[in-house]
Amino acid sequence: xxxxxxxxxxxxxxxxxxxxxxxxxxxxxxxxxxxxxxxxxxxxxxxxxxxxxxxxxxxxxxxxxxxxxxxxxxxxxxxxxxxxxxxxxxxxxxxxxxxxxxxxxxxxxxxxxxxxxxxxxxxxxxxxxxxxxxxxxxxxxxxxxxxxxxxxxxxxxxxxxx
Amino acid sequence: xxxxxxxxxxxxxxxxxxxxxxxxxxxxxxxxxxxxxxxxxxxxxxxxxxxxxxxxxxxxxxxxxxxxxxxxxxxxxxxxxxxxxxxxxxxxxxxxxxxxxxxxxxxxxxxxxxxxxxxxxxxx
Numbered sequence: 001x002x003x004x005x006x007x008x009x010x011x012x013x014x015x016x017x018x019x020x021x022x023x024x025x026x027x028x029x030x031x032x033x034x035x036x037x038x039x040x041x042x043x044x045x046x047x048x049x050x051x052x053x054x055x056x057x058x059x060x061x062x063x064x065x066x067x068x069x070x071x072x073x074x075x076x077x078x079x080x081x082x083x084x085x086x087x088x089x090x091x092x093x094x095x096x097x098x099x100x101x102x103x104x105x106x107x108x109x110x111x112x113x114x115x116x117x118x119x120x121x122x123x124x125x126x127x128x129x130x131x132x133x134x135x136x137x138x139x140x141x142x143x144x145x146x147x148x149x150x151x152x153x154x155x156x157x158x159x160x161x162x
Numbered sequence: 163x164x165x166x167x168x169x170x171x172x173x174x175x176x177x178x179x180x181x182x183x184x185x186x187x188x189x190x191x192x193x194x195x196x197x198x199x200x201x202x203x204x205x206x207x208x209x210x211x212x213x214x215x216x217x218x219x220x221x222x223x224x225x226x227x228x229x230x231x232x233x234x235x236x237x238x239x240x241x242x243x244x245x246x247x248x249x250x251x252x253x254x255x256x257x258x259x260x261x262x263x264x265x266x267x268x269x270x271x272x273x274x275x276x277x278x279x280x281x282x283x284x285x286x
Contacts, residue, residue: 026254026255026256026258027254027256027258028258029258030250030251030253030254030256030258030259030261030262031258031261031262031265033250034247034250034261034262034265035265037246038265038269041239042239045235045239046232049229049231049232049235052231053229053231
């Protein structure tokens with residue numbers, strides 16, 4: 001039992017429904033923020049417990065987990081806020097996240113001795129169904145759509161140029 | 163390595179996957195979340211609370227797992243998942259609200275498997 005999506009705009013394109021003006025937290029962003037929030041919560045809880053209870057077991061892994069947690073929190077908050085400054089910070093944190101998952105993923109495979117315990121980004125996030133690898137890509141795609149929109153709305157504004 | 167035992171966790175896994183399937187179908191059909199998905203979240207919430215109670219009873223009457231802090235964290239997080247999904251999904255006026263429900267549906271089975279990895283003793 002699901003209601004049809006709100007007023008059927010006659011001219012609305014049938015494609016990916018970007019609803020009205022919206023924000024980075026509406027439409028597909030709603031899903032993105034949900035998944036980011038999930039990872040922010042689970043990564044910080046996990047890193048917190050690991051650092052508090054058995055830091056010396058795998059210090060590098062746990063510090064990287066904590067770093068990942070901070071990046072996820074930053075992305076969740078900035079995507080939710082969605083102002084132009086927040087979007088810029090979100091682009092940076094999604095980029096760091098993508099670089100991090102690729103770098104740590106490679107590192108964990110090349111030097112498993114440094115990682116007696118896994119981080120969120122170990123083996124490109126395979127322990128989390130590779131969601132950590134896919135998430136920043138979707139985040140950056142979603143944000144690029146927004147910066148494009150901002151540019152077309154005010155084509156002369158130099159501040160919007162990346 | 164991890165075996166999920168007991169009727170309640172199995173039911174949660176099946177219910178979660180069914181809810182996720184229904185929610186993804188709703189998103190694919192470009193419908194926003196309705197009463198059906200909300201009821202599904204409600205059922206999931208009740209099941210997770212029951213599982214919470216069973217594990218808490220187990221904790222009260224016996225030995226504790228090695229990673230007690232993590233288990234407590236899971237017990238707290240479990241019932242929050244459907245509530246958060248309902249809140250965040252209802253705020254959305256498009257198909258993507260249903261997609262949020264799908265995330266909750268997929269998270270529930272993961273939580274069950276992880277719960278039993280944390281404490282294999284649980285045969286609730």
